[in-house]
Amino acid sequence: MAEEFQNITIIGYGKLGETLAKAFFNLKILKCIIENNSKKLQKARAELPQEVVVSDNFRNIPKDTDIIFLTVSDTAIEKTAKELSSQLASALSGKYIVHCSGALSYKILESCREYGAKIFSVHPYQTFFYNYPEILKDICWSIEPEENSESVSSLIKLTGGKPFVFNNRTDAERALYHASAVVASNMLTALIQTAKDISVLAGINFKEFFPPIINTTLNNLLNDKNNPLPMTGPYARADIETIKLHISALTAEPELLRNYCLFALSAIDTAHNKKLVAQKDFEEISDFLKKYI
Secondary structure (H helix, E strand, C coil): CCCCCCCEEEECCCHHHHHHHHHHHHCCCEEEEECCCHHHHHHHHHHCCCCCEEECCHHHCCCCCCEEEECCCHHHHHHHHHHHHHHHHHHHCCCEEEECCCCCCHHHHHHHHCCCCEEEEEEECCCCCCCCHHHHCCCEEEEECCCCCHHHHHHHHHCCCEEEECCCCCHHHHHHHHHHHHHHHHHHHHHHHHHHHHHHHHCCCHHHHHHHHHHHHHHHHHHCCCCCCCCCCCCCCCCHHHHHHHHHHHCCCHHHHHHHHHHHHHHHHHHHHCCCCCHHHHHHHHHHHHCCC
16 A cells, blocks of 8 residues: 655755645645755745755755655756765655656765655656746656555655656657657757747737647647548648748748748658658759758
8 A cells, every 4th residue: 555655855946846835835745855056945945834955965854754855856866866875864764755856867866865764766757947846737747666655655746746657768769758748848848949939020919810720739639530640731741832931931030030941851751751742742852952051
């Protein structure tokens, strides 16, 4: 039977750490925040009530902490874990130590396991530009490894999330998992920002125009099981004359033109790979677009 976590410590008060802190505080299970950046430490003290321990010292982590989240940058996780194990040593025995990187194995927390801690990677498949706990609702979390993961899964469900437990993933599988999230968030953000910038030049209100077309596109991709690529428009029908109109209109905006062409190359390449566009048309359009990059 899964344990219940009653006392949670978070190391790192960045965007993810702050979001989790607020969620766990609402659940009345946040015990402590550890942050060594003075501005972030001050922010945590201002935002959280006095009953939550806020400190820059690992030794102030309450002894009754059940689980410690490492929400530091990927490059700092292993170093933080080593510092944690060095300072707390046998006091880590029986505690759950988790990091939140989607690209790294739970095994980088090995220094904590040597002192009896249970170690996990627990990654929220979400973007955390805004740090309000509502964005945790209905998101997927990857958890690794499977052994002793029931309690962690239960905690994720308390935040409204959907836990997916993995075991023995290869480094390549883990990297591909994380790459999919980066494409779905970072690259999608760049794509939509380019569309927003062009819409401003066109004189339309993107807040009115964008949601229906973006939502329909997403629904088409998620729900269409028969069509390998539910794409319409000039890149699906290889309409180079319309594409030339776009290029001509963007010549006064070289940065936007370059971004448009970079995304356009990806679109025509995808359409070609999915057999929507013939080889001859693909080559003609690709060669034309490359002139403007």
